[in-house]
Amino acid sequence: MKRILLSNKNCINLLLGLIVLLFVACTSNEKQRLQQIENVLEESPDTAWAMLSQDGNRLSKYSKSDRMKYLLLRTKAMNKLFYAMDTINYMNDVLEYYAFYGNTGEKTWANYLMGCVYRDKGNSPKALLYYNEAVAKIDTTKSDCNFSLLSKVYGQMADIYRLQRYPQLESKILDKKALVALMANDTLGYVRAQERKISVFYQLGKMDSVYQIATLAYRYYKKIGKDDYAAATLIPLTEIYLKRKDYVKAKRTLDEYLAKSKLLDKKGEPLYPGTEYFYNYLGWYYIDVGQLDSALYCYRKLLNYPSDIENLEAGYKGLMSIYSHKGMVDSVVKYVRLYADANDTVNFRLSAKEVGKVQALFDYSESQKEAARKAEEAKNVWKALFISLLMIVILLLVIRKMKARNQKIQTQYDHTKKELVSTKKESKLKDSKIVNLNGILSIYKTNANEEKWKKENIFMESKIILAFQAYANTGKQPTVSEWKDLQKLVEASLPAFWQKLSSFEDILDDEFRICLLTRLSFMPSQIANLLGTSKQSITNKRKKLVQMLFKSDNIKKFDALIKEME
Structure with missing residues (x-):
């Protein structure tokens, strides 16, 4: 009987051992994979x-750490x-997991x-x-x-600032990237x-800086044998050559970009988002050399x-130019x-101010974190001092057996503790009031801005302004x-603006109208149409006005x- 029990016990131990080995092997296989x-x-x-796609069906069998690793690698x-x-x-789950269990790299x-x-x-x-x-x-x-x-x-941060058309911050980030x-x-x-x-x-x-950097980069890439990198730098040079009407060099850069950049396939189809904009420059070239069908x-x-809204903007502008050359008015x-x-949509999507606010918010958060770290260090020092003093007091009490003094210290401690509790309650109450006041202030600001925008929208939708907008677009x-x-x-709706503008006695009629239309958000090209003059003339008058009115x-x-x- 004893021999049978020992045999059963050995079988159980062997089975448990096999299960453990199987589990370790599976875990090891997953980690190795x-x-x-x-x-x-x-x-x-x-x-x-x-x-990763092959292993996706087995994800439920992974341990949590392996599952998080899989999801991180998948992303x-x-x-x-x-x-x-x-x-x-x-x-969010991956980020929370690695915030607690991950190393610095993870x-x-x-x-x-x-991000x-x-x-x-978006x-x-x-x-x-x-x-x-x-x-x-x-x-x-x-x-x-x-x-x-x-x-x-x-690089990703610079892309955001580039898309938001915030060149100052983009330049700052690219300098950091270059330093790295x-x-x-x-x-x-x-x-x-x-x-x-x-x-x-x-x-x-x-x-001039665009030309210099593009040329230097092109030469460097050629020198190290990176022909695809070199070809990819040519689009800015293409635009410069087109503006200079140097069509031989423009065509050379377009051909090299198409053949060697590896951003378009052999049929000219873009391989990556954004590279399709190449066709804007190729169309521009064909318009200038008179090959309108190719440009079309x-x-x-x-x-x-x-x-990409910029593709629509450039495409519509190009077709507008082609049909203008062909005399097809409709x-x-x-x-x-x-x-x-399309142009209005591009302008509407510019949120550079919001991006600047986020950067400022992060800078502020970092300073707050630094202050919190220093406060924690100071707190630890005070804790150490308090413990040392307490040990001295206890030692003196034991040696001198001064019950009265011990009671007095205890009383003082209790009193201090009560004051601390009271102070904390007052602090929480004040914090609550501050939060409520900030909420009320936020509501006031929001309502004020909303009312201002409503008035502005009603004003801009007036019949005469809409008529002027239609004239501006048709010439x-x-x-x-x-x-x-x-x-x-304007005099009735914007009295403060009208009064200030009218106070300038030396301003001419056309100059007065330029200021008026600028306040109503008309673009220089539209103002030129309304006044029946050239855009360059408007630019010159704006330059004169900014000096005369605002020094x-x-x-x-x-x-x-x-x-x-106002």
């Missing part, structure tokens, strides 16, 4: 994605392959990829918040610093960061990518309207009577200064 995927992801993301692969990430809904990757998810969702402020969190977790003084990841984060490349002894990375500043100088109108093909091809009118709508000049009606409306040489501030005259 994830490690294999991570090893190939950077160089061969397609292979990594195929492996990495999607980002690497330019897959849309706007439908991802699990990154925390950084989780924040960076969360990429918000990037694809939420630039949220994306910036997580990109900044990722940067804050990277210590460039450590030997194992991931300079490559830091460079990626700065120098710290990592990455000459190619440094040149690529400098190359990206082309868009900064383009927005600032510094075309290019701009219609550009309109096949309507997800088509010109059609595309003038479409171009105006028709208003009658004398219509000018008087507009002036009466400034900065013509770019003219619109803002006019609208502040």
Whole structure:
């Protein structure tokens, strides 16, 4: 009987051992598989994605740590392959997990990829918040610093500022990206960061700098045998050559870009989002050399990518020019309207102020975190001092056996504790009042702004202003009577503005009308149509007005200064 029991016991132990070994083997296999995927992801993301797709059905069998690792790698692969990430809904879980259990690298990757998810969702402020969190977790003084990841984060931040047309912040971030490349002894990375500043100088109108950087980058890439990189830098030079009417060089750059940039396939189809804009420049070239049918093909091809509003804007503008050359008035009118709508949409989407606020918010949060860290250090010092003093008091009490003094100290302690509790209650009450007052203040501000916008919208929808907008888009000049009606409306609706503008005695009639139309948000080209003059004439008069009215040489501030005259 004893022998049978021992035999059964041995069988049970053996079975338990096999179960443990099987569990360890499965766990080990999963971790090895994830490690294999991570090893190939950077160089061969397609292979990594195929492996991840194969393992997706077994995800429920993974441990939590392996499941989080799988999801992190999956998001990495999607980002690497330019897959849309706007439908991802699990990154909050991944971020929370690695916030508690991850190392510095995993925390950084989780924040960076969360930023990429918000990037694809079109939420630039949220994306910036997580990109900044990722940067804050990277210590460039450590030997194992991931300079490559830091460079990626700065690159994404620069893209946001570029899309929001905020060149100052984009330039600042690209300088940081270039510095990271120098710290990592990455000459190619440094040149690529400098190359990206082309868009900064383009927005600032510094075309000499655009030409210089593009030329230097092209020569460097050619020198190291990166013909595709070199070809990809040619589009800015193409635009410069087209403006100079140097069509031989323009055609050379277009041909090289098409043949060697690896951004378009052999049929000319774009391989990556944004590269389809090449057809805007190719169409421009064909218009200028008189090949209108070829130009028509290019701009219609550009309109096949309507997800980017700038494609529509450029496409409509190109078609408007082509039909203008052909003398097809109906088509010109059609595309003038479409171009105006697309242009308005582009302007409406500019949220640079919001991005600036988010950056300021992060800077403030960082200063708050630093203050909290210092406060915690001071608190620890006081704790140590308090413990030391308490030990001395206890030692004296034991030695001298002074019960009375011990009781007195206890009484003082109780009194202090009560005061502390009372103080905390008062502090919480005040904090609650502050929160309520801030909420009320926010409501007041919101209501005030809403009322102001309602009045402005009603004013801008008035019949005479809508008539002027229609004239501006068709090139028709208003009658004398219509000018008087507009002036009466402005005088009645914007009395403060009218009074200030009328106080300038030396201002001429056309100059007065330019100020009036600027306050009503008409563009210089529209004002030129309404006054029956050239856009250059309007620009010259605006330059004169900004000096005469505001004592400034900065013509770019003219619109803002006019609208502040209330």
